[in-house]
Amino acid sequence: MTCLVTDQAQLRELALGTVDVVLGQRYHHLPETAPKGIGVSPLLDDPLLVVTAADGSDQRPVALRELATHDLVVPPATTECGQAILHACHQAGFTPTPRYVTADIAAQLTLARAGLATALAPRTAIDPVGPGIRTAPIEDHPILRRLFAAIRHTETTNPTTAAVIAALRTAARQDRTTHLPPP
Numbered sequence: 001m002t003c004l005v006t007d008q009a010q011l012r013e014l015a016l017g018t019v020d021v022v023l024g025q026r027y028h029h030l031p032e033t034a035p036k037g038i039g040v041s042p043l044l045d046d047p048l049l050v051v052t053a054a055d056g057s058d059q060r061p062v063a064l065r066e067l068a069t070h071d072l073v074v075p076p077a078t079t080e081c082g083q084a085i086l087h088a089c090h091q092a093g094f095t096p097t098p099r100y101v102t103a104d105i106a107a108q109l110t111l112a113r114a115g116l117a118t119a120l121a122p123r124t125a126i127d128p129v130g131p132g133i134r135t136a137p138i139e140d141h142p143i144l145r146r147l148f149a150a151i152r153h154t155e156t157t158n159p160t161t162a163a164v165i166a167a168l169r170t171a172a173r174q175d176r177t178t179h180l181p182p183p
Contacts, residue, residue, distance in 0.1 A: 010022050010024075011024070011035055011038060011150060012035060014035075014038060014150055014151070014152055015035045015036075015037055015038055015152065017152065020151065020152075020158070020160075020161050020164075021149055021150070021151055021161060021164050021165070022149070022150040022151075023147070023148070023149055023150075023168070024040075024147070024148050024149075024150060025046075025080070025145045025146065025147050025148070026080070026145065026146050026148065027080050027081065027083070027084035027143070027144070027145050027146075028045075028084075028143075028144045028145070028146065029083075029084055029087045029088070030080065030083070030084070037152060037153050038150050038151070038152060038153070039150065039151050039152070039153050040148050040149075040150045041148060041149045041150070041151075041165055041168075041169065042146055042147075042148050043146075043147045043148055043149055043168055043169060043172040044124070044146070044147045044172040045144050045145075045146055045147075046122045046123055046124050046144065046145050046146070046147055047122070047123050047137060047138070047142055047143065047144050048081075048084075048085070048120045048121060048122055048123070048138065048142075048143040048144070048145070049120070049121060049122075049123050049126065049135040049136060049137060049138070050062045050067065050118060050119075050120060050135065050136045050137075050138060051108070051109060051112040051118065051119040051120070051121050051126065051133055051134070051135050052112055052115075052118050052119075052133070052134050052136075053112060053113055053114065053115035053132065053133065053134065054113075054131070054132050054133055054134045055134060059134060059135065059136050060136060061136060061137045061138065061139030062136045062137070062138060062139060063092070063138075063139055063140045064088055064089060064091075064092040064138050064139075064140055064141040065092040065093055065094060065140070067089070067096070067118060067120075068089075068092075068093075068094040068096070070117075070118040071099040071100075071116065071117045071118065072096050072097075072098045072099060072100075072117055072118050072119070072120075073098060073099065073100040073101070073102065073107075073108045073111045073112065073116075073117035073118070073119045074096060074098045074100075074101060074108075074119075074120065075101070075102065075103045075108075076101055076102075076103055079103055080145075081103075081122075081145070082103075084143050084145070085120055085143060088138075088141040088142075088143045089141075091141050092140065092141045098117075099116075099117050100116075100117050105121055105122070105125045108121055109121060109125075109126065109130075109133065112133055113130075113132040113133050120138075120143065122145060123135075124147075147172065149164075149165050149168050149169075151165065
């Protein structure tokens with residue numbers, strides 16, 4: 001059993017039969033792009049949160065346009081997350097001018113914790129008991145990524161693959177705050 005975290009190349013590998021299960025993410029503003037013959041099982045909608053240094057303020061939702069004046073740390077615009085952030089900021093009426101650009105979420109959180117930048121990070125990537133940071137939801141232009149598992153459509157169900165998908169669904173339900181429609 002081979003299982004990969006995906007980009008489009010790994011979905012093609014799945015279609016070719018090189019791997020059995022692919023774990024992936026897709027941001028909601030992007031179109032569905034699964035190759036023919038691939039079944040996608042949504043696992044979890046994972047919102048990006050605004051992350052700043054802990055300062056004792058409340059965790060009220062933040063309007064995305066409020067971030068227009070912040071020093072931001074964002075992933076590169078060539079990544080799906082970077083594209084999703086740019087898309088949402090444009091919808092909110094501004095083009096972000098980041099102070100830092102890195103795809104490394106740990107580095108983004110470190111910069112936020114140090115008070116050097118405001119980050120937009122997926123909820124599941126943030127340690128909920130990590131000291132030194134404040135998180136807040138985006139209230140007006142939420143940025144969501146869907147985590148999914150993908151398998152090949154076949155004539156017969158592979159019991160191992162089915163067990164992996166069931167385990168992933170169970171794990172996703174355990175700490176879910178955003179609910180998905182049934183598959």
